Amino acid sequence: xxxxxxxxxxxxxxxxxxxxxxxxxxxxxxxxxxxxxxxxxxxxxxxxxxxxxxxxxxxxxxxxxxxxxxxxxxxxxxxxxxxxxxxxxxxxxxxxxxxxxxxxxxxxxxxxxxx
Amino acid sequence: xxxxxxxxxxxxxxxxxxxxxxxxxxxxxxxxxxxxxxxxxxxxxxxxxxxxxxxxxxxxxxxxxxxxxxxxxxxxxxxxxxxxxxxxxxxxxxxxxxxxxxxxxxxxxxxxxx
Numbered sequence: 363x364x365x366x367x368x369x370x371x372x373x374x375x376x377x378x379x380x381x382x383x384x385x386x387x388x389x390x391x392x393x394x395x396x397x398x399x400x401x402x403x404x405x406x407x408x409x410x411x412x413x414x415x416x417x418x419x420x421x422x423x424x425x426x427x428x429x430x431x432x433x434x435x436x437x438x439x440x441x442x443x444x445x446x447x448x449x450x451x452x453x454x455x456x457x458x459x460x461x462x463x464x465x466x467x468x469x470x471x472x473x474x475x476x477x
Numbered sequence: 478x479x480x481x482x483x484x485x486x487x488x489x490x491x492x493x494x495x496x497x498x499x500x501x502x503x504x505x506x507x508x509x510x511x512x513x514x515x516x517x518x519x520x521x522x523x524x525x526x527x528x529x530x531x532x533x534x535x536x537x538x539x540x541x542x543x544x545x546x547x548x549x550x551x552x553x554x555x556x557x558x559x560x561x562x563x564x565x566x567x568x569x570x571x572x573x574x575x576x577x578x579x580x581x582x583x584x585x586x587x588x589x590x591x
Contacts (some may be wrong), residue, residue, distance in 0.1 A: 363553035366520075367480075370494065370498070395578060395579045396577075402583070403583055404481070404566055404568075404581030404582055404583045404584060405521070405566075405568075405579075405581050406581075407571075407579065407580075410578060413488075418578055420578065450518070452520055452521065454521075462502075463510065463526065463531040464508060464509045464511075464526065464570065465509075465523060466511065466523065466579060467523060468513070468520045468521035468522070468523070469520050470519055471518075471520045473518065
């Protein structure tokens with residue numbers, strides 16, 4: 363069974379640029395969510411995708427957007443990067459529906475640094 | 478609004494000691510509670526999931542309990558080892574049902590000294 367995989371693991375951008383982060387969900391999982399974790403803090407929910415549609419969103423501005431593809435993989439896009447966007451971005455997946463236990467499984471994260 | 482608090486923020490213990498990490502939440506109407514481990518700069522590893530109908534779950538040297546009425550959960554680690562050094566996070570879903578996103582505490586940073 364393949365776990366949640368994320369790419370890239372590290373990247374550096376400058377303020378105002380755009381970034382795309384990628385996530386492949388765990389085998390058999392159809393729901394993907396994204397979290398932002400600043401240093402020393404717990405992860406904060408950005409949004410969740412189910413059946414290629416956003417079905418939940420946290421307190422993040424519209425410049426944070428995402429996609430889910432038919433194979434359940436997902437992208438997180440952030441436009442007009444700000445210094446405060448520097449964080450570890452975590453992708454998580456689970457199985458929604460009859461096999462859903464509510465347990466979330468996380469990837470290793472993408473560390474974004476904005477200069 | 479659901480809030481999750483973890484005490485202590487950091488803990489240092491000698492190897493072999495049994496220890497308890499605490500997690501409290503303000504809204505007792507939770508669907509489940511999940512404990513995670515996070516190594517520095519890494520992702521989250523799921524340790525234990527306790528459903529709202531359960532009072533505890535065990536995995537190896539780990540035991541997690543849940544008391545919804547008091548809004549508390551504890552993670553008990555028996556016979557701690559240096560390899561247990563990490564940050565431990567607890568999280569509960571927002572709202573009822575399994576669709577809710579998770580609200581996390583800030584974590585307890587555990588250091589186990591040889």
